[in-house]
Amino acid sequence: MAALIWFNEDGLNPQHQMVQDYADAPRVYVFDVDYLQQWAIAKHRIQFIYESLLEIPNIEIYKGETVAVLRQLITDYEVNEVVTTETPNHLIKSWQDELLRYTSLITYPEVYPTIDSRPRRFSHYWRKCDREWLTL
Amino acid sequence: MKRLRTDLEGRAAIADYLQAEFPFLEDAGVLSPYPGGRSAGLERLEQFQLEKYGKQRNFLDGEVGRLSPYISRGCIELEEVRQWALKRGKSNSVEKFVSELAWRAFFHLVYEEEGDRILKDMEKPKVSMRQHQTTLPEDIANGETGIPSMDTFIAMLKETGYLHNHARMYLASYIVHFRRVSWRAGADWMYGLLIDGDFASNHLSWQWVASTFSHKPYIFNRENLERYAGSVLPGDPRKGDPFNYSYEELSEQLFGGEYQPERSRTSGSYR
Numbered sequence: 001m002a003a004l005i006w007f008n009e010d011g012l013n014p015q016h017q018m019v020q021d022y023a024d025a026p027r028v029y030v031f032d033v034d035y036l037q038q039w040a041i042a043k044h045r046i047q048f049i050y051e052s053l054l055e056i057p058n059i060e061i062y063k064g065e066t067v068a069v070l071r072q073l074i075t076d077y078e079v080n081e082v083v084t085t086e087t088p089n090h091l092i093k094s095w096q097d098e099l100l101r102y103t104s105l106i107t108y109p110e111v112y113p114t115i116d117s118r119p120r121r122f123s124h125y126w127r128k129c130d131r132e133w134l135t136l
Numbered sequence: 137m138k139r140l141r142t143d144l145e146g147r148a149a150i151a152d153y154l155q156a157e158f159p160f161l162e163d164a165g166v167l168s169p170y171p172g173g174r175s176a177g178l179e180r181l182e183q184f185q186l187e188k189y190g191k192q193r194n195f196l197d198g199e200v201g202r203l204s205p206y207i208s209r210g211c212i213e214l215e216e217v218r219q220w221a222l223k224r225g226k227s228n229s230v231e232k233f234v235s236e237l238a239w240r241a242f243f244h245l246v247y248e249e250e251g252d253r254i255l256k257d258m259e260k261p262k263v264s265m266r267q268h269q270t271t272l273p274e275d276i277a278n279g280e281t282g283i284p285s286m287d288t289f290i291a292m293l294k295e296t297g298y299l300h301n302h303a304r305m306y307l308a309s310y311i312v313h314f315r316r317v318s319w320r321a322g323a324d325w326m327y328g329l330l331i332d333g334d335f336a337s338n339h340l341s342w343q344w345v346a347s348t349f350s351h352k353p354y355i356f357n358r359e360n361l362e363r364y365a366g367s368v369l370p371g372d373p374r375k376g377d378p379f380n381y382s383y384e385e386l387s388e389q390l391f392g393g394e395y396q397p398e399r400s401r402t403s404g405s406y407r
């Protein structure tokens with residue numbers, strides 16, 4: 001199946017497992033202009049992201065509206081799978097949800113030493129999980 | 137949709153190019169001291185003197201990782217930083233550092249569960265916030281509050297895209313409790329300015345300061361500010377100093393005695 005790797009601003013690791021697993025897939029990033037303006041994202045962050053992207057070989061960087069750009073690329077590259085990294089970011093999640101209407105999506109989860117459901121205070125979380133966190 | 141160039145060389149050329157492509161951006165006028173990329177992140181990790189962290193982390197001129205731009209943007213993964221630290225052997229510094237990494241995971245787990253509900257009060261505030269204004273006053277946005285310490289923090293944030301954790305706490309506390317601005321207005325503003333801007337760590341930390349995600353509001357006084365940040369601050373005028381009070385006095389002034397602080401609250405740590 002042909003795939004496309006879509007990087008988001010919370011996952012700019014050129015050595016991420018997904019890049020290794022889909023070594024031949026085109027790699028893309030979209031600067032979402034509406035998001036940047038709505039949240040008044042500062043230039044330093046945009047430059048940081050841009051510089052990080054330049055370390056990803058063959059990266060294609062676009063600006064526009066995220067889902068529209070990705071839909072166009074899905075058509076152009078004739079892919080049926082978009083590969084990306086998981087993030088709790090609700091805005092990125094909503095783009096991912098929207099994309100699901102047009103393609104299948106493979107998301108690589110973030111790795112934690114332990115997962116606790118419904119933590120409410122850090123002290124509780126740490127008391128419960130400190131051993132896992134402090135063990136290699 | 138437009139494809140951007142990827143053949144630029146040098147950070148200054150990139151800055152000019154991005155300014156032209158995104159003309160709505162305010163030009164910071166300087167390059168941030170945090171170049172993007174995994175290699176810069178790994179270099180930073182190599183320079184980080186972890187053994188000093190335990191004792192120095194709360195001081196603005198103390199040794200901290202300055203890794204958050206790289207971790208938040210995913211250039212280096214939280215798990216690889218954790219493993220890097222643990223390989224240094226057991227020490228107070230390692231334990232403290234790993235527990236700070238866990239703070240990030242904790243906030244993410246809450247965000248994962250709550251979604252965009254974290255943009256609203258997670259809990260009832262422990263002090264009244266009904267009178268708080270919902271937009272950020274311009275003097276704060278412009279770094280012209282007239283209080284040199286706070287203006288210094290705001291300038292650092294804008295010039296570098298980063299702030300030390302304790303400075304973030306001071307600034308958030310100043311905005312929410314001393315200026316009576318809703319935490320959301322402050323959080324949205326800081327989110328955009330930080331290279332490491334992350335809704336989980338940012339908005340939930342603002343809520344922690346405000347007391348909508350903690351047991352009590354976070355406040356500081358002059359003594360605390362001088363102790364931890366004095367070395368990097370220009371010195372505030374003594375006249376009309378809003379911070380030069382005991383915690384009891386501040387609590388009375390800011391919260392009308394609604395909330396009684398503990399006798400001393402001197403560390404920069406969350407609890």
Ligand SMILES: Cc1cc2nc3c(=O)[nH]c(=O)nc-3n(C[C@H](O)[C@H](O)[C@H](O)COP(=O)(O)OP(=O)(O)OC[C@H]3O[C@@H](n4cnc5c(N)ncnc54)[C@H](O)[C@@H]3O)c2cc1C
Nearest residue numbers: 200201202203204236239240301304332333334337338341
């Ligand atoms: C008002 C306010 C807003 C904040 N906004 C953000 C934000 O948008 N993004 C962000 O990553 N952090 C945020 N933090 C948390 C913290 O201030 C930064 O993560 C930390 O200052 C980053 O600097 P460092 O890499 O030198 O940290 P170090 O002390 O060296 O810690 C190493 C890493 O652990 C994590 N970490 C450390 N302290 C915290 C913490 N209190 N909460 C969550 N993670 C932590 C970070 O990933 C950090 O890079 C905020 C804190 C406050 C009080």
